Amino acid sequence: MNKVIWAYQQSCQLKSDLKDASRKIQEIVSQLPEQVNAAQVDLKQLQENLVNCLTFFLICANYISRLEEQENRIQTNLNKYNKRL
Structure with a gap:
């Protein structure tokens, strides 16, 4: 039972x-919409935000995989x- 807990x-x-x-x-x-629709689009900032988003998506995918392992x-x-x- 300790393993379950x-x-x-x-x-x-x-x-x-x-x-x-x-x-x-x-x-x-x-x-993102505010950045994209700005009069002066800061492509460097937009790129950085997209990279950060992808990084967090990868982290989430890892957490989901580990949650499935714990469920099993x-x-x-x-x-x-x-x-x-």
Whole structure:
């Protein structure tokens, strides 16, 4: 049962980290229309924001993958635990 609890705690932390990264993506994306529609488009800043956005997308994908691993770990260990009961 300890493995289930540990995996659950890990998944809670991953979920929190995923929410933080998601908020950062939303902040960047919400600024893009203003940057694109500005009278003087700062291409360097726009490029930097797009790169940051892609970086956070990669981070989110990693968190999602790790969350799926924790879900599988929890399911496997719960099944083992139930068989022992």
